[in-house]
C-alpha cells in the first residue's frame with residue numbers, strides 16, 4: 001500500500017445521505033447504471049440478476065468443457081474468469097462446428113472520436129480469438145448512422161470520419177485480413193443489406209421497438225428504424241460479395257442458412273432479442289443468431305461504474321503513454337487495501353473490490369499466479385503497491401503492443417479490410433472442390449465446409 005497516494009474510499013469518510021429508495025440497476029444500449037442502495041451508495045452490477053431477467057444462459061463449466069473437447073483449445077481466460085459470462089445458443093454454434101459446418105462472427109462498434117479504451121478493445125480481442133480458434137469469417141459493423149442519430153451535435157459526415165479512424169483501431173487488434181470485412185454503415189448499405197433491413201422492419205411494430213428501447217412519440221424516426229439495420233447485419237445474405245466471386249443476384253436461400261454468432265457487451269442484448277424473436281418470419285429464414293455476452297469493464301473508480309470515454313480518468317486509453325498508465329493506476333484505481341500499511345499487514349485486503357486486482361485478472365494469463373496474488377493480498381503479505389506495480393507492467397505491455405500495430409495500419413491496409421470481397425477461410429481458398437458446379441453449390445460447399453483437422457492450438 002502506498003501511504004503517500006490518497007486512496008479513494010467509500011465508507012465513513014463519505015457523509016451518510018438520508019434514507020432513500022434503493023435504485024435498481026438500469027441497462028440499455030445507451031446508458032447503464034448499476035443502481036444504489038438505500039444509503040445512496042453505488043452498487044456493483046448484478047450479472048446473475050440480468051441473466052435471469054432477460055432469460056439468457058449462464059456460461060458454465062460443462063459448456064466450457066465441451067468447447068475444449070471439440071476445439072482442442074483451452075477456453076480464453078475471459079471465459080475461465082467469467083468476463084464473458086452469458087450466452088444464447090452458443091451450444092448450438094458448437095453443434096454446427098461439430099457437424100463440420102461453418103458459421104460467421106458479427107460484432108460492431110458505435111464509432112466515437114476518442115481513442116478506444118481497454119473496455120472497447122476487449123470484445124474485439126475476444127472476437128479475434130474466436131476467429132482464430134474456429135477459423136471462421138467475421139464482419140464488423142461501424143454504426144456511424146446510429147451515432148449521428150443519437151448524438152445531437154454530431155453530423156453524419158463527422159460520424160463517418162470516426163468510422164474510418166475506429167476501423168484502424170480495430171485492425172490493430174490483429175484480425176485476419178482474409179477472413180474479415182469491416183464496414184461503415186453510411187458507406188456500405190445498399191442492395192441485399194437494405195432489402196433485409198426493410199423486410200425485417202416490416203415485421204417489427206412501433207410497440208415492439210418501444211418496448212425494447214423505451215422510445216416515445218417524440219423519438220426521431222431514424223432511431224425507430226435503426227434496430228432493423230443492426231439486426232439485418234446478422235443475416236449472411238446481407239453480404240453477397242463475401243461468399244462468392246460472383247455475388248448472387250438474389251438473396252440466396254443457402255446463404256441464409258449460415259449460422260451467426262454475435263460477441264457483445266450485455267447492453268446490446270435488447271437489439272438481438274428483437275432479432276431472435278422475429279427472424280423466423282423472414283422469407284428466407286435461417287437459424288436464430290447466437291449471442292455471447294460480456295460484463296462491463298470496471299471503471300478505475302470502482303465496481304459500480306463502467307469505463308467511459310467522456311471521463312478520461314475512468315479508463316486506460318489505447319493512446320495513453322506508459323507514464324499516464326502508471327499515474328492513472330497509482331492515483332485513481334480504487335483500492336481494496338487497508339488505510340495504513342500496518343493495518344493491511346494485520347487484517348489483509350479485499351481483492352474482490354480492488355480495481356487493480358480486477359485489471360490483473362483481465363490480462364494475466366496464469367491462473368495459478370492470479371490465485372496466489374489473491375491469497376497473498378487477503379493475507380496482507382502483498383500490498384496495494386506491489387499489486388499496482390504488477391498491473392502497470394502488464395497494461396503498459398498491452399497498450400504498447402497495440403500502439404505498434406496501430407502505426408502499421410496504412411491507408412492501403414485500411415482499404416483492404418473495408419473492401420467488399422470474397423472472404424477466404426477454412427478450405428474455401430484451396431480450390432480443391434469441383435470448379436464446375438453452380439455458384440450456389442460452390443457457396444454451399446464453402447459454407448458447410450468439412451473441418452480441416454488442422455485446428456491445432458493457437459500459441
Ligand code: TRP
Pocket residue numbers: 029106107108109110141143146230233262263264265268
Ligand atoms: N450499437 C453498438 C454500439 O453502439 C454497435 C454494434 C452494432 C454492435 N452491431 C453490433 C456491438 C453487434 C456488438 C455486436 O456500440
